[in-house]
């Protein structure tokens with residue numbers, strides 16, 4: 024299996040090569056040369072999540088030097104539960120927040136870490152640089168903490184992440200270096216880009232980033248769409264519609280790839296906040312990135328979703344896939360109302376991102392079989408959720424353990440002069 028660029032001007036690479044590159048040399052994103060069909064109907068019902076992960080990811084690694092290690096990688100990366108919770112007789116919630124940092128980013132970050140550790144055949148250490156406005160940096164730090172021959176630099180805007188998010192970015196030490204930047208998220212991104220051009224970093228390290236365009240983060244996200252749609256299909260004898268809280272559309276791309284490979288999924292519905300470039304594109308056919316707006320679902324505040332290039336490539340090359348998609352936008356007022364209603368009607372506390380998807384279920388899909396994807400634990404957004412439901416949220420033990428560790432970080436101006444690893 025080779026990985027090709029969406030822009031078609033780079034030479035096809037193996038999986039191992041593509042994860043070290045991140046972005047294709049022509050500026051495009053890596054996509055698989057073809058999609059294998061998974062014969063899940065023949066699976067034994069006792070397969071574990073890790074077994075399913077192995078079967079789903081294997082076709083993408085055929086012939087790669089990591090193929091022989093995939094079983095071990097799945098065992099180590101997916102060491103936490105995935106829960107499909109029945110909400111009513113038509114709708115289930117897919118809880119993806121039982122990992123260490125309580126958001127679905129743990130799946131991608133942990134699998135990428137297993138890839139990188141085994142893929143480091145150069146003499147140089149790997150240095151992973153990440154600018155973060157919230158969840159990604161914490162998941163990457165947790166996943167790479169204490170991994171040999173790898174260092175991680177995290178840049179976050181001081182005072183612009185929540186207290187609990189900041190703790191997840193700064194509680195690690197050892198090979199994780201956290202920088203609290205006196206600036207904005209854009210300043211942090213600029214620092215990361217600039218670092219790639221600076222000799223003292225380039226000479227010493229193999230530099231790379233860990234953002235959601237890396238296929239090492241995307242592949243593990245396909246697995247939970249297989250797992251949950253098969254489970255739903257076995258329970259209900261009907262294919263679920265999948266409603267996905269969407270920002271950069273990495274999670275949505277993984278759902279499309281799962282359906283391409285035969286997962287029993289009906290439609291795929293992209294639920295966005297007031298950043299509505301994706302629904303606008305589907306109604307007008309024009310792709311028009313915008314400045315991002317700040318909303319209550321801040322991990323989805325994206326005006327130029329990077330993975331849309333992969334989805335548009337899919338729509339162009341596999342015309343049928345265009346018929347599977349729809350996208351809708353939700354306001355902050357609706358997010359608040361849905362958090363309250365879901366608590367009152369179903370006794371379920373959901374995070375603002377999950378509430379975006381739940382709003383779309385109520386508005387557009389009532390009474391159709393559906394899986395609502397839940398991307399984060401509500402305790403990460405207690406400042407928004409608790410005042411609405413007038414109740415404090417129990418913190419999951421894994422998250423609580425992190426919150427009790429001391430913080431270590433370096434405060435910097437938006438300059439690389441004082442940055443060392």
Ligand SMILES: *Cc1c(COP(=O)(O)O)cnc(C)c1O
Nearest residue numbers: 158270271272273274322398399
């Ligand atoms: C990152 C994130 C999203 C958006 O996922 P994409 O793959 O970027 O579309 C949604 N919810 C939460 C909680 C996130 O952290």
